[in-house]
Amino acid sequence: LAKTTQPISMDSYEGQEVNITCSHNNIATNDYITWYQQFPSQGPRFIIQGYKTKVTNEVASLFIPADRKSSTLSLPRVSLSDTAVYYCLVGDGDTGFQKLVFGTGTRLLVSP
């Protein structure tokens, strides 16, 4: 299972763009990269998933370089409600994610 490394915490202000980078040096060919958001006392919520290059949805963008050994979650114009823990995970997207191993996650604090 590919291990991921991400910053423990980040601080930002409302309206700013936040970029959280995750390292996954041992990513396998079939692995997809998925980011989850978790609020206190709630289950993780899917944010975005990608395999290579760039993926964008209504809430975030995911940038993946050609070597796929890292990825960056970009949150445009964050608000106070984006304060949460963000987890980067990798897993085999072709056959179903088996045994997701959660790292420390990044605790994002958005201030007024």
Add this chain to the structure above:
Amino acid sequence: GAVVSQHPSRVICKSGTSVKIECRSLDFQATTMFWYRQFPKQSLMLMATSNEGSKATYEQGVEKDKFLINHASLTLSTLTVTSAHPEDSSFYICSANGLAGGGSYEQYFGPGTRLTVT
């Protein structure tokens, strides 16, 4: 997107009793479900993989006789904490694999169950 529910959302029990937590996939079938435990300010820790129609696979250090898992159907997995003790107090989260858009899979997580053992 796919929905996974858990019941109960919160439970308080006395030390020595058993507690059952249900995890349901509401709009899709899940041959595999996962159970996690999360202590305050910590990350999710995988406890076991629940396989429909077969025995669960437990992670190292997780007592299978204490945390009984049953996956009797394609939409339901249960976790029973037997002879609960205060140190079992935690946030228990289940997840289920499902097909996402584009043909890839993703794990859908339940809302979690807060267990407090007094």
